[in-house]
Amino acid sequence: MSNLRWSEFIRKIEEDEELQNKIKEDPVAAIREVAATIPEPLRRDVWIYRIVVIALGLTVLAVVIGAIVITMVDKTTPDVLVALGSAAVGALAGLLAPSPAGEG
Incomplete structure (x- = not known):
């Protein structure tokens, strides 16, 4: 505690x-x-959650835009952008999916 x-x-x-x-x-x-x-701090303080979601969303947007620009110039997408985008999308999905703890 x-x-x-x-x-x-x-x-x-x-x-x-x-x-x-x-x-x-x-x-x-x-x-x-x-x-x-x-209440738990994460349940009480909605700004923590909002900041994380916004940061992950901006990361996804930056990766998508960066991948498009790099692909137009170089014709290949760096693996680091694919990994970063995939991780950010997975984290967003984990945060935004309903929690199974409330069910049952």
């Missing part, structure tokens, strides 16, 4: 007397309950 999550966790316990009593009765269940209510 990150330091930010720990500080939120401690604050919730300090502020909630009922929660303190739950921890005295069944600490494991109470701690699990509180931990489930604290």
Whole structure:
């Protein structure tokens, strides 16, 4: 758990007397309950996700444009551009595909 999550966790316990009593009765269940209510940083901070998607999208566009220009001049596409483009497209697909964790 990150330091930010720990500080939120401690604050919730300090502020909630009922929660303190739950921890005295069944600490494991109470701690699990509180931990489930604290959002993960990647779920809470949408800008991290947006920046990664934008960067990968720009990488794909730059690779496509670069490959077209290089192919027009040299008639061959460097393998590094193919690898970079493939990796960026795969990463975007992984980020944008629905998560199977929510199903089931």
